[in-house]
Amino acid sequence: MCGINIILGNHSKAEQLAEQMMRATAHRGPDFSSYTKVSEGVYFAANRLKILDLTDASNQPLWNKEKDAVLAWNGALYNYQDLRNELLDLGYHFQTNSDSEVLLYWLRHYGKKGIKQLKGMFSIAFADLREKNVLILRDPSGEKPLYFSNSEKSWFFSSEARPLTLCQSKKIDKRQFLPYFYQRHSFPDSSFYEGVGQVLAGTGFLFDFEGKILDKFSWAHPKQPSLSPTQNSFEELLKDAVLKNFHTERRVGTILSGGADSSLIYALWYEETGEPIPTFTVTFDEKKKAKYADPTFSKKLGRKYPSLGKEVFVDLEKTQKFWPDYISSLDQPVADSASFLTWVTAKEASNDVQVLLSGAGADELFGGYNRHRAYAHYLKNPVLWKFLKKTGIEIILPSNLQKMVASIEPNEAETFIQMSALQHIPTDSLPQFVHWYPRGSSPLKNALEWDRSFYLINDILKIHDNACMAHGVEGRAPYLDFELITMSQHLSEEQHHQLLGKVWIKEALKKRGLGYIAKRKKLGFGLPLQEWSKESAYLDWVTPTIQKMEATWGDHFPEEMRTLAKKPNSAKGRQYLQVWNLFVLASWIEQQSL
Known part of the structure; x- marks a missing residue:
């Protein structure tokens, strides 16, 4: 929905930096950008992608009419209508139909105590001029990123890590080579920039206007699910989550892989509305379609649930063509080829939609990965x-x-x-x-x-946010509705064993005559790297960049990382994945001039 940038603590160039940071995140909110001086040394800046209430009255930073509270935030509040009704009963009046105004008055009325009632995806900055404090927080689902740095007794926050390098020298954090090589991304509290960290999901801070931390706190999803865990209640909650995610004033589309998770989302939407919407399915050349069969399954789904389907063709030549643009838009390196696929899909989708849904989160909540079965x-x-x-x-x-x-x-x-x-x-x-x-x-x-809090948040959700926002599109994930996460987290150990392999999702598909999708072998969303790794055109493309990185940074690599970086052509077995990972990192370092 937006990009936010916050400065606290009397930095000597606070206003200048606020404007520069705002411009650095302009792609996240192409409809409007502005910054405001909250108090001496305190600045809020925001970029807005208009999703709800398309009038300028909901532009950010958003002040209340008394001018004693201001909000800058990124995300969507799915229960804002319930909160709005409560505020109306308390005597509040609203000038817009946006969730932003509801959030502004909710926090003004309840402050930190009201956070647990917020259901959605968000990173929030709220200033209360009556109390002279600033509330900074990130939701427990971790769908929307929030980075920070601290220097010259000042604090800086941003939706992306890169703008924070405007506030300090840009250096690489060499400690992140270890998690990147083995797990594809930096540690959850860090970034690849030295001195730039991440606010952890479900964490918040209360500052005074001088940048002093008054309180640091955390909170989680609700303690009890709203419904008992059954097949029917799962479908009811997911259907409700889908409808909430589609509640916008802009056009919505979905990434449709023809797999279980995205197919069920689309089926539920069509059952409820009968309205075909844009779907986007990645396709490769004919030789690869037998293995990468997303278009085949998506077309078959479309016979029962019609859509405005569009195929997004990707091959090595197209990847090479768009690579410079992709890397320049990459805020942080995440070594998952789904990142490029999502980026190129969002690029094409941006011509038709402003909101793009995915099936992210289903595997982590309901045991969909092969490693879950192996561990069991x-x-x-x-x-x-x-x-x-x-x-x-x-x-x-x-x-x-x-x-x-x-x-x-x-x-x-x-x-x-x-x-x-x-x-x-x-x-x-x-x-x-x-x-x-x-x-x-x-x-x-x-x-x-672990897969939800470590992998999902720092890999899948990070790439979905970055890839979509690069093109001014908001990414959403219905499976990460608060109620669904709560239901998953409160299943017993025995229930999770029984439901392993996304039993509820597959049963829902079978009930709808989509058993062929439920039985489809899990392949994952990514480029055909195994096939490309056997082609000289691919190896000749990635090898020099990787070896250039190794020559500069190899002394700081884990031993196995350096060995592979020296000779990418020597990759064995599934190391073709790590060759790609090295190439992403090397390309990013080169583009960043680090």
Whole structure:
């Protein structure tokens, strides 16, 4: 929806920086940009993409009529109508139909105490001139990013990391090479810029106008689901989430892979409305369509649930053509080829829609990844799997079982971290990852929460936000509705085992005659890197850039990262994924002149 930039604490060039930061995030809000002086040394800047209430009255930063409260925020508030009704009962009057005005008055009335009632995706900055304080927070789902830096006794916040380098020297954080190589992204509290961190999901701060922290707090999703966990209640909640995500005054489309998650979203929408909407499906050349069959399944879905379908063709030549534009728009390197696919899809979608939905979150909430099944097998008999690892039997096993056996570690947390890693993490580096692992008493639930809080937020949601916002499109994810997350988190360990493999989603598809989608083998959303890695045109393209990076930064790489970066052509097995990851990072470093 927007980009926000905040300065607190009497920086000598605060106004100048506020304007520069605002211009740096202009792509996030192409409809309007402005900044305002809140108090001496306190500036709010915002870029607006108009989604609800298309009038200028909802432009940001948004002041109340008394001029004693101001809001700059990024996201969408899906329960704003309920909050609005409560405020009306309290005597408030509204000048617009936007969720922004509701949020402004809600926080003015309730302050920090009202945060737990907010349901949506958001990063928020709210200043109360009566109390002379500023509230900064990021929602527990982590759909909308929020970065910060602290220098010269001043605090800076932004929807992207790059604008914060305007406030300090731009240096690479060499500590992030480790998580990037093994898990595709920086650690959750960091960025690839030294001195620029991330506000963690579900975390907030209360500052005074001088930049002093008055309070730091965290909160989570509701403690109890609104409905008991059944197949029918799941479908009811998902249908409600889909309708809430479609509630806009701009045109909405969906990324449709023909897989279970996106197909069910579209089916539910069409059942409720009977209205075909734009869908966007990635397609590759004819030789690859047997394996990458998204168009085949999307077209078959369209026979029952018609759509305004559009195919987005991608090949190596097109990837090379758009690569400079893609890299220049990449705020932070995330080594997932789905990032480029989402970017090029959003680029084409931006001609037709301003909001783009995806199926993100379903796998993490309801156990959809192959590693979830593997981990469940391990949990049934950890002693056996530890014994198998000691025997060295993995060398004669198929590749998927090799990965599973090699991942076995002395404890459950380290075992799942290894299962989720692209390559086996060295023992002496594991504690840095274990630090982020959930500490509940239910091992499978811990694994799912790791994938939600570590992988989903820092990989999938980051690339969805960055790729869409690069083209002035808002990305949304119905599966991450607060009610659905709450339902997932309050399933018992036994229930999660029973529902593993997204049973509810697949049953919902079967009920609608879409069993062929429910039975489709999971492939994932990404470029055909395995096939490209055998082509000289691809290797000749990526190798020089990777080796150039290694020559400059290799001394700071993990040993295995440096070995591969020296000789990308020597990649074995699934290392073709990491060759791509190295290329993304090398291209980003080169573009950033780091």
